[in-house]
Structures are given as C-alpha cells and as structure tokens.
Amino acid sequence: xxxxxxxxxxxxxxxxxxxxxxxxxxxxxxxxxxxxxxxxxxxxxxxxxxxxxxxxxxxxxxxxxxxxxxxxxxxxxxxxxxxxxxxxxxxxxxxxxxxxxxxxxxxxxxxxxxxxxxxxxxxxxxxxxxxxxxxxxxxxxxxxxxxxxxxxxxxxxxxxxxxxxxxxxxxxxxxxxxxxxxxxxxxxxxxxxxxxxxxxxxxxxxxxxxxxxxxxxxxxxxxxxxxxxxxxxxxxxxxxxxxxxxxxxxxxxxxxxxxxx
Numbered sequence: 642x643x644x645x646x647x648x649x650x651x652x653x654x655x656x657x658x659x660x661x662x663x664x665x666x667x668x669x670x671x672x673x674x675x676x677x678x679x680x681x682x683x684x685x686x687x688x689x690x691x692x693x694x695x696x697x698x699x700x701x702x703x704x705x706x707x708x709x710x711x712x713x714x715x716x717x718x719x720x721x722x723x724x725x726x727x728x729x730x731x732x733x734x735x736x737x738x739x740x741x742x743x744x745x746x747x748x749x750x751x752x753x754x755x756x757x758x759x760x761x762x763x764x765x766x767x768x769x770x771x772x773x774x775x776x777x778x779x780x781x782x783x784x785x786x787x788x789x790x791x792x793x794x795x796x797x798x799x800x801x802x803x804x805x806x807x808x809x810x811x812x813x814x815x816x817x818x819x820x821x822x823x824x825x826x827x828x829x830x831x832x833x834x835x836x837x838x839x840x841x842x843x844x845x846x847x848x849x850x851x852x853x854x855x856x857x858x859x860x861x862x863x864x865x866x867x868x869x870x871x872x873x874x875x876x877x878x879x880x881x882x883x884x885x886x887x888x889x890x891x892x893x894x895x896x897x898x899x900x901x902x
Contacts, residue, residue: 647839647853648865651877651890652687655680658879658888659724660758661869662710665717669869669877670710670739674724677706679742684877687890693742695721703729705744709759709809709867710737711767720786722756722769731755734789748789756791758809758867759784760817768844770809770819773797781809781817781842794847807837808868808878817842818895819849820865820878839893852896865891 660672661682670692671680677695682688697703709722719737721744723730732755734747750756754776756769771782771791779798782791800821807820819840839853865878876895881888 647894648855648878648880649892649894650880651684651892654682654687654689654879654881654888654890656881656888657706658682658689658881658890659866660707660710660721661867661877661879661890662712662719663869663871663877664712664719664739665872667872669871670719671867671879672707672710672721672737674706674708675726676704676728677724679737679739682890684871684890692739695737695742695744697729698738698743698745703744705729705735707735707737708755708757709769710869711759711761713767714761714763714765720759720761720767722750722759725755734759734784734786747786750784751790756782756784757807760809760811760868762811762815762817762844763813764815768809768811768817770807770821779821781819781844781847794842794844796843796847796849798849808865810868810870810876812870812876812895813874815844817844818868818876820868821849822866865893868893 657673658671659674669682669684671682679692680689695705706724706727707721708724719739721735723733730746733749736745752774754772759769767784769784780793782793807822821838837855840849867879876893878891
C-alpha cells in the first residue's frame with residue numbers, strides 16, 4: 642500500500658533497469674547495472690529494446706553497469722554513473738554514445754561509493770544522489786564534468802538502509818526531486834516490509850522536504866530507483882530490486898505538475 646497515490650504502474654521492463662533518461666526528442670533510454678546494457682523504453686507500456694551492451698569505446702571487452710543516465714542540455718551528450726557491481730570503473734562518471742552503447746570513462750565519484758542516480762538542471766549543472774564514504778550517509782551533490790568527482794550540497798542523510806539509495810531528477814524549473822530508499826523503515830528484502838520517502842532538495846544546503854512517502858508490503862519496492870522527466874514535464878521512475886519481484890516503469894504525479902500520460 643502507498644501513503645500517497647502519486648505512482649501509477651506503466652509496465653514491466655527488464656531486470657536491473659536502474660537508470661533512465663529522456664533525450665530532447667522524447668526517446669526514453671534505460672541502462673542496466675551489473676554487466677550493463679543500453680535500452681530504449683516504451684513510455685506507454687514499459688517495453689525495453691536493447692540498443693547495445695555498454696562497452697568501452699576503445700576496448701569492447703570492457704563492460705559497464707549503470708545506476709544513472711542524464712542527457713546534457715544543449716549538447717545532448719549522454720552521461721552515466723556506473724554501479725558498484727560494474728565489471729569496470731565502478732562508482733564513476735562516464736559518457737555513453739546513445740547509438741552504440743560505447744562508454745568513455747571520466748573519473749570516480751571521490752567517495753569510493755556510487756551516484757545512485759544523476760540529473761541535469763536546466764543551467765547545465767549535473768547533480769547526483771551520492772553515497773558517502775563508508776556508506777553511512779547519502780546526500781545530493783554537484784558533479785564535476787571533467788573529473789567525475791562529487792561535492793555534497795550538505796545535509797547528509799542517514800537512512801535505515803542504503804541498498805541502492807534511490808532516484809534523482811531535476812525538473813525544467815530546476816527543482817531537484819529524490820526518491821529515497823530506506824528513509825522510513827526497515828531494509829528492503831523479499832520478506833521484510835520497508836518504506837521510502839519522496840523529497841525535493843534545497844540546492845543551497847541539500848536539505849530535503851518530504852512531499853510523499855510509501856509504505857509497502859514485502860516483495861514490493863519502497864520507492865523509485867531511477868527518475869527522469871520527459872520533455873513535456875512528466876516524471877517517470879523505475880521500481881524494482883530492493884525487494885521488488887520485477888522492475889517496472891512507473892509514472893509519478895508531481896504536486897503542481899502535469900499528469901503523466
């Protein structure tokens with residue numbers, strides 16, 4: 642059960658789909674963690690189509706898994722954040738060729754931990770939801786596009802569990818949204834009830850404001866592990882993992898925003 646009625650299921654996608662991003666033309670791309678693949682997703686029913694495995698641009702034997710994807714405003718360059726279980730360059734910032742899946746590594750996050758999701762603001766600032774050193778805190782951070790390193794905005798949070806951290810996206814008006822796992826209840830698993838919060842983040846100090854929460858039964862995901870705004874301003878997310886039986890594309894009704902569809 643959900644405390645809010647913000648979230649509507651769109652449809653099942655592939656397992657480990659832990660990153661999504663819309664390009665300027667409204668094409669929804671997705672990326673998987675672990676061995677890693679780049680997909681396009683149908684925003685009407687969630688169906689995913691493989692574009693290519695995520696491989697190094699110079700050495701295709703090197704593969705990558707991702708937790709976040711984001712298109713840079715103006716340039717259309719696709720950035721990604723690699724997963725902790727990525728076979729190569731884990732916990733790092735990368736760029737991805739959306740036509741071929743070829744990866745260029747920029748550099749590590751700087752904490753030895755991952756960005757659980759990333760998103761560009763309209764002014765070109767790249768934000769990430771960054772797990773801190775020692776994996777005891779998580780906070781919103783700005784990301785250096787030249788080095789990959791993150792700088793926390795402040796207000797580090799200490800959730801009950803940090804399995805994947807949750808999704809992050811920035812609206813066309815510059816509002817930072819975060820779906821934060823484990824911030825209300827027990828760690829997430831197929832047998833444990835767990836909870837999550839849906840926040841906006843103050844870009845000046847990183848402080849969260851709760852706009853929704855979710856209390857879910859065992860076997861369901863407490864929040865969205867990836868978030869992305871469409872060019873029309875609708876918010877989408879991925880639910881799965883962390884106790885979820887499968888990965889699903891969902892639409893999320895943002896207070897004061899358009900109705901997804």
